Amino acid sequence: MTRGEQRPTISIQSSSQQLTVNMSNLTAPISNMLSPDLSNNKRKKRYALVGTGGRASFFYSAITTKYAATSVLVGLCDTNQTRLDYANSRLPYNVPTYKATDFDRMISETDPDELIITTIDRTHHTYIIRALELGKSVITEKPMTIDVPRCLSIFSAVNHASNAFPEQKPKVRVTFNYRYAPHNTKIYQLLSTGAIGTVTSVHFEWMLNTSHGADYFRRWHRDKRNSGGLLVHKSTHHFDLVNFWLQTTPLSVYATGDLRFYGKENAESRGITKFKSRTYGTKPSSEEGEEAKFDLDMEKMPALKEMYLAAEHEDGYYRDQSVFGDGISIEDTMNLLVRYKSGAAMTYSLTAYAPWEGFRVSFNGTGGRLEVEIVENSYVNSGGEQGEEGKLEKRNIVLRKLFEKPVEVEIEDSEGAHGGGDEVLLEDLFGNGQTGDGERRKVDEYRRAASHVDGAASILTGIAANRSIATGQVVFVDDLLKLPES
Numbered sequence: 001m002t003r004g005e006q007r008p009t010i011s012i013q014s015s016s017q018q019l020t021v022n023m024s025n026l027t028a029p030i031s032n033m034l035s036p037d038l039s040n041n042k043r044k045k046r047y048a049l050v051g052t053g054g055r056a057s058f059f060y061s062a063i064t065t066k067y068a069a070t071s072v073l074v075g076l077c078d079t080n081q082t083r084l085d086y087a088n089s090r091l092p093y094n095v096p097t098y099k100a101t102d103f104d105r106m107i108s109e110t111d112p113d114e115l116i117i118t119t120i121d122r123t124h125h126t127y128i129i130r131a132l133e134l135g136k137s138v139i140t141e142k143p144m145t146i147d148v149p150r151c152l153s154i155f156s157a158v159n160h161a162s163n164a165f166p167e168q169k170p171k172v173r174v175t176f177n178y179r180y181a182p183h184n185t186k187i188y189q190l191l192s193t194g195a196i197g198t199v200t201s202v203h204f205e206w207m208l209n210t211s212h213g214a215d216y217f218r219r220w221h222r223d224k225r226n227s228g229g230l231l232v233h234k235s236t237h238h239f240d241l242v243n244f245w246l247q248t249t250p251l252s253v254y255a256t257g258d259l260r261f262y263g264k265e266n267a268e269s270r271g272i273t274k275f276k277s278r279t280y281g282t283k284p285s286s287e288e289g290e291e292a293k294f295d296l297d298m299e300k301m302p303a304l305k306e307m308y309l310a311a312e313h314e315d316g317y318y319r320d321q322s323v324f325g326d327g328i329s330i331e332d333t334m335n336l337l338v339r340y341k342s343g344a345a346m347t348y349s350l351t352a353y354a355p356w357e358g359f360r361v362s363f364n365g366t367g368g369r370l371e372v373e374i375v376e377n378s379y380v381n382s383g384g385e386q387g388e389e390g391k392l393e394k395r396n397i398v399l400r401k402l403f404e405k406p407v408e409v410e411i412e413d414s415e416g417a418h419g420g421g422d423e424v425l426l427e428d429l430f431g432n433g434q435t436g437d438g439e440r441r442k443v444d445e446y447r448r449a450a451s452h453v454d455g456a457a458s459i460l461t462g463i464a465a466n467r468s469i470a471t472g473q474v475v476f477v478d479d480l481l482k483l484p485e486s
Contacts (some may be wrong), residue, residue, distance in 0.1 A: 016449070045430075048075035048112035050103065050127050051119030052087040054381050055141055058422065059116050064091050067430035075110035077103055089306075107134050114139055120220050123225045125150040128172055132161040138172045140428065143236040144455030148463060148480050151456050158452055173429075174455035176240045179448040180428065181373060181419030182412040183395050188245050188446055189359075190409065191368060195399055197248055197367025202346040204361045206238055207354035210377040213332070214294050216352065217262045217323040221380075222330055224466075229330040231257065231462035237352055238359070240450065240458035245363075248342035249483055251455045254474045255465035257331035261353040264432065266322035267291065279320040280309065296320040296380065315469030336465050358394075368401040373442035374419065393418050455481055 046061055047354035053279050061422060063071045073091070077098045084097040098106040107115075115131040117124055117140040125145040131138050132402045145151050145278055148159060154172065159372055161170040187253045191199060208216075208230075216234070220226045227233040245248055262264060272291055279295040298304040298320055321327075332352040358375040375394035398407040414420020460483070462473040 001034065009022070025267075030293075041334045044070055044072040045114070045117055046072055046110070046112045047114055048077065048106055048110055049073065049116040049118065049235040050077040050100070051117060051123075051177060052076055052078040052080075052083045053118065054303070056087060056116075056118040057090060057303075058426075059118065059139075060087060060091065062426045062430060063095065067426070068092075071430050073293060075106045076104050079313045080311050082314055082319075082466050085308050086306045086310075087275075103130065104134070107136065108129070112136060116154060117141060118328055121146050121233055122225065124446050125154055128154050129157040130230035132157040132170050132172070135161065135165040135168050135170055137168070137170045137298055140172060140174055140242070140455070142174055142176060142455070142457045143174070143228065143232050143462075144174050144452060146226075146232050147465075151459065155456070159455055163269055172452035172455070174427070174450040174452070174458075175425060176237065176448075176454070176458070177421040177425045177451045178237050178241055178419065178451065179244055180343035180424035182417060182424075183372070183397060184241060184245075184421070184446070185446050186397060186409060187370070187372060188362075190399065191245055191363065191365075192247065192398075194367065194372050196363060196365030196401070199342070199344050199363050199365045201344060201364045202242060202246075202361065204238060204242065205348055205349045206235070206351075206359040207356055208234070209352070209353040209354050209357040209378055210294070211380055213352035213354065214262070215296075215380050216330070217328055217332070218296055218321045219319060219438065220317070222321065222328045224329045226432045227330065228459070229257075229466060230350060230352060231255070231331070231336075231465045232459055235348075235462050235465075236458045238348070238350070240454065242338075242340075242346060243454070243457050244448070246340060246342055246344055248340045248344065249298075250461045250464065250477045251339045251341045252474050253338050253461055253464035253468055255334065255336045255468040257334040257465070257469045259331055260329060260333040262323045262332050263328045264324055264326050272324065275324060277325055278318050278321055278322055280318075292323060301380075331469070334465070334469075336461075338461060368399065368404075370401065371398045371400065372396070376419065395419070419455045453483060 003092070017128045047059075048062055048249050060073055062078070063073045071096050075098060076095050077100060078087075079100045081097070081099065088094055088097065096106070096110060110351045115127065117127045117138060119127065121143055121281060124140055124143070128138050128144070145154060149248055158170075158172060190196070200227055216222065221230075221233055239250070267275070272289075279297060280299070296304075296319070298309045304319060310318065312318065336348040337345070338348060347362050356375060357378055358373070360374075361372045373396045374392070375392070377391045377393055392414065395411060397411060398406050400406045415423070421465040428449065451463075460477050460481060464480060466474045466478050
């Protein structure tokens, strides 16, 4: 088809109206543009998505390809039209796009069953609350939000929506993909069946390496006002795992944290004298030495180039900021002591400049000890094949019962990102766990689906830790927000 020709349109049938979608800005062949069963979209579960940055493709690609038989993507929303257009260019059919200021119009015109939220963390609550007010259920990326006031607002909105829409009962689901990784599910199985008796203590160490870990200090996450810091944005995964594994919630938190590696002052202390605000538009300098290894060349990374470099003219957001620049307000070295309502205690460490990526966790119990080591591959978010992000390189679980020889535990094989958890999560969200009308066909025996209460429980450890770092005091979680009894 030539540039001057008019491209066809497709109609997406809503429960209340019909949308005509212009496909003029698609470059794919006509045979690839159409949903394989578009005439039956009314019986499919309808999704709209807000926030079309790097993580969004995890959801929109799955909905429009592998799960197209039961799901349809009906709307995309973002603050940046360039990113919206990029998302559409990756889809098999064109989807209506809306700027963030037209969010309500998107919901009205496309009538989604559920809204998927992959915006920056500080705006999660805005879209969660508005979707609930409009009677829509929500699937949100972690963390659910970043502080107590926002969290309380979400709880209030969930309660109001349940009363205002008694038939739909809109709900919030937080996508904790690490729960679904086979090794993490295996840990839950072992602990819940009493393999080491009652768990009394946990030692948990997570390493982010100088590729993945550094990437948080280039992006919007470097400003704690956007992300809550790594103890909220990243550690929410880890704290959720402990809550999930032990089936408990935090009682009290004491924490220390500092910026010890990244940032200009730390670089100066290591002898660096020349600095830049970002990588793009600069040439490597011999005086940079090892620091040049932290540069991010988006021109060599097609997805980052199209999503961010090409979109800078719209919002001025720089994806490749220097990790050794000013303006970083998050920590890179964090240590916690957490008491749980079950009686267990945890020592936790997060380092964001480690030489390898992964974690070690050990559980001590009245009947023995469980030791786990997981090594994941190195990556930059959306810098390559998304299915390779956090892919397993090594995993090992050893069960040491009292008075018995240690046993290496067999673990189900897994493939794909985040220890194999991504694909299992997608299946639970969009696959065999759902029918076209959203009713669940099977129940997950491991109870991995996370609600807004689970989302709150995970961030409260990090929020309490931030408070403890600021005050130097032990923080009791119930003084921040008292979770409903399960």
